[in-house]
Amino acid sequence: xxxxxxxxxxxxxFSFENCKRNSILxxxxxxxxxxxxxxxxxxxxxxxxxxxxxxxxGADTRATEGMVVADKNCSKIHYIxxxxxCCGAGTAADTEMTTQIISSNLELHALSTxxxxxxxxxxxxxxxxxxxxxxxxxxxxxLGGVDCNGPHLYSIYPHGSTDKLPYVTxxxxxxxxxxxFEDRYKTGMEEEEAKQLVRDAIAAGIFNDLGSGxxxxxxxxTKGNVDYIRPHDEANKKGVRHGELEGVQLTGDYxxxxxxxxxxxxxxxxxxxELLEETVQTMDTS
Amino acid sequence: xxxxxxxxxxxxxxxxxxDSLRSGFTSVKNELLPSHPLELSEKNFVLxxxxxxxxxxxxxxxxxxxxxxxxxxxxxxxxxxxxFLQSSNLALDTLRGSDDTIGFEDILGDPAQSEMxxxxxxxxxxKLGLL
Numbered sequence: 001x002x003x004x005x006x007x008x009x010x011x012x013x014f015s016f017e018n019c020k021r022n023s024i025l026x027x028x029x030x031x032x033x034x035x036x037x038x039x040x041x042x043x044x045x046x047x048x049x050x051x052x053x054x055x056x057x058g059a060d061t062r063a064t065e066g067m068v069v070a071d072k073n074c075s076k077i078h079y080i081x082x083x084x085x086c087c088g089a090g091t092a093a094d095t096e097m098t099t100q101i102i103s104s105n106l107e108l109h110a111l112s113t114x115x116x117x118x119x120x121x122x123x124x125x126x127x128x129x130x131x132x133x134x135x136x137x138x139x140x141x142x143l144g145g146v147d148c149n150g151p152h153l154y155s156i157y158p159h160g161s162t163d164k165l166p167y168v169t170x171x172x173x174x175x176x177x178x179x180x181f182e183d184r185y186k187t188g189m190e191e192e193e194a195k196q197l198v199r200d201a202i203a204a205g206i207f208n209d210l211g212s213g214x215x216x217x218x219x220x221x222t223k224g225n226v227d228y229i230r231p232h233d234e235a236n237k238k239g240v241r242h243g244e245l246e247g248v249q250l251t252g253d254y255x256x257x258x259x260x261x262x263x264x265x266x267x268x269x270x271x272x273x274e275l276l277e278e279t280v281q282t283m284d285t286s
Numbered sequence: 287x288x289x290x291x292x293x294x295x296x297x298x299x300x301x302x303x304x305d306s307l308r309s310g311f312t313s314v315k316n317e318l319l320p321s322h323p324l325e326l327s328e329k330n331f332v333l334x335x336x337x338x339x340x341x342x343x344x345x346x347x348x349x350x351x352x353x354x355x356x357x358x359x360x361x362x363x364x365x366x367x368x369x370f371l372q373s374s375n376l377a378l379d380t381l382r383g384s385d386d387t388i389g390f391e392d393i394l395g396d397p398a399q400s401e402m403x404x405x406x407x408x409x410x411x412x413k414l415g416l417l
Binding site for chain 2: 108
């Protein structure tokens, strides 16, 4: 007779049941020469800058899966609340889920307090969640927004540390973008100047880093207004395919010109056919 | 109630023998260490958070505050369905303040959707202390 066991009430959240099995499978696979599939990363350039009236956030749009581009036009600027947006670098799923959870929590918090949420609140929530998981959630974020205390910009690292700065960059292309910022950043810039600076910083990341590419997305947040410009600049346009005219797809043409194949001889046999009966049957197109 | 449990030394599969499919081959090293660095800290997260909150409360307001709250927690913890059924823990959530937050414990591995259920008679006997 089989023994029965008493089960402790299951908790929600992450389940570590398969970890041992997975590590054994991975070591077995490595012995034979296979490698375990990797998660999709966003090897990215994201950046943000504080200007006179608010914040400009910028991001590229390439998502990579190892050495292959997984998504040529993915959106890396995530909505947190009407006045707060967040760019995400690192593992794509982690940034997506984390920003969605924090967005929901902020909404509940705002309903509970009856006030517009502050950027510092979002920052605190994010850093506490990321620290709880000790960096296993690979989400490096640039959080920016305008609240009752003015514009704020934070950078949040996967292990849970945050920095509050006037200009930040994250991702694999962060060094290229930071070089542009360090050269040309000034306090109290105008909006157009700030947009151009962010565009140039992301372009530096796109052209000098393999993990970043495609287009440049911008998000301009000011008090009471958000401009989500996607795409702001198509820095890398795909070429036009033969048979495609300005984006309109022509069908592939496989017909060859007369005379491509040389004609050796030609024989014509007319068939004598007798017309017996001709009827016309109309379709019911009512 | 406040001890921090470590991975048990007995085999975890059903029928009391090692479940090779789920937990791999047996070895003493396997049993003593958790399979993931986060496993222990996640299992005890709510417990540790409560402990920290109670000790801060004690330092700020004196001993009466955590005592009263713990009494309410114990009362709320007793409002449950039968042991093998999933209960919503609404009173406990309200006391903790987690009724208006969302975390991974609400999205992933929802206990209401779990595929396994404890054997009803065993669970009730265990709860009543008859086992």
